Amino acid sequence: MAIMLDKVTKIIDGFTTLNNITLTVNQGEIVGVMSTQLKEKAAFLQLITGAFKPSSGMYRISFDQDEKSKEAIQLVTMSTMHNATFTVQEWKAYEYFLHTQQDFICSWNVQAFLHKDKENLTNCEQYQLHIIRALMKKPRILLLDEPMSHLTSLALDELTFMLLMLKRQGMTIIISGSQKQNPPLICERLYVLDKGSMVQCDFTEQIEKLTCERYLKKLLG
Numbered sequence: 373m374a375i376m377l378d379k380v381t382k383i384i385d386g387f388t389t390l391n392n393i394t395l396t397v398n399q400g401e402i403v404g405v406m407s408t409q410l411k412e413k414a415a416f417l418q419l420i421t422g423a424f425k426p427s428s429g430m431y432r433i434s435f436d437q438d439e440k441s442k443e444a445i446q447l448v449t450m451s452t453m454h455n456a457t458f459t460v461q462e463w464k465a466y467e468y469f470l471h472t473q474q475d476f477i478c479s480w481n482v483q484a485f486l487h488k489d490k491e492n493l494t495n496c497e498q499y500q501l502h503i504i505r506a507l508m509k510k511p512r513i514l515l516l517d518e519p520m521s522h523l524t525s526l527a528l529d530e531l532t533f534m535l536l537m538l539k540r541q542g543m544t545i546i547i548s549g550s551q552k553q554n555p556p557l558i559c560e561r562l563y564v565l566d567k568g569s570m571v572q573c574d575f576t577e578q579i580e581k582l583t584c585e586r587y588l589k590k591l592l593g
Contacts, residue, residue, distance in 0.1 A: 374399040374513060374544040375420060380429035382415050389415040391568035392429070399434075399512075402535060402545045404559035405570075412565045413548055417515055420546065421445050433513070446506035449517035450499065495522045503531070513544045520549050520556070532558055 375397040382390040389412050397403050407413035418424040419431065422445065433445070493501070499522040506514060519531060535545055535558060547556050562573045 374401075374434055375546075376430070376432045376434070377419075377426075378430040380419070380426045380431055382419060382424060383427040384411075384415060388568050390419070390426075390565075390570075393570045395563065395570060397544055397546065399544050400539055400542045401560055402539055402547065402556075402558050404556055404562040405546060405548045405565060406562065407548065407550060407565040408567070409565070410550075412568055413517075413550075416565060417447055417449070417517060417546075417548060420513070420515060421447050443509040444511055445513045445515070446509055446511035447515040447517065448499070448502045448506050448519075449515075450495070450502075450522060451517075496524050496527050499523055500527060507538075511543070513546070514538070516545065516547045518549050519547065532556070 375395070377393050377395040380390060380393045381388060393416075405413070405416060407416070415424060419426065420433075422433070425431075499519065503516070519528065523531060539545065547559060549556075563570050564573055
């Protein structure tokens with residue numbers, strides 16, 4: 373078990389944003405959380421990162437002893453984007469990251485926009501860069517906020533391939549979105565936040581092999 377919420381309620385400014393939520397996400401799972409309201413989705417993500425504390429209920433994140441650090445959980449969201457320019461330390465980390473993860477990261481031409489200012493990046497490039505920055509910190513839990521809204525169709529296919537490989541490495545992944553979007557096909561379970569309450573939806577189990585074949589077919593033409 374990586375994440376456990378037991379009857380968690382979060383009250384913000386007198387309003388019950390999250391109401392009696394129970395959720396368990398195991399290590400190495402990919403789970404989707406769709407929401408009808410921006411505030412409740414944001415509160416849920418901030419709760420997982422530890423930025424918010426529950427008003428009531430039990431909340432627990434489980435790591436191995438050597439993984440307990442502030443970087444073990446990484447949230448990728450457009451609201452926290454920063455300049456694309458890498459620091460010297462980030463360049464060293466990036467070079468090491470490319471060397472160790474080259475099997476799945478080489479499909480993104482990150483080098484082409486690393487020296488751009490944030491204002492000159494497309495939404496897709498900004499989101500890709502933020503994902504790379506998050507993965508460089510070697511998180512055990514990765515939270516992706518609305519990748520379907522910011523990435524191109526090809527970039528989404530490439531991300532799908534990356535996430536499947538990260539899953540095999542034991543990373544726990546939560547993908548959030550709005551109910552107007554199609555849920556990611558790689559999610560093993562799908563939850564919907566509606567008026568503060570969370571319900572699990574029926575979701576057909578996806579076969580990783582088919583997802584990988586779809587990605588490779590599109591990439592290779």
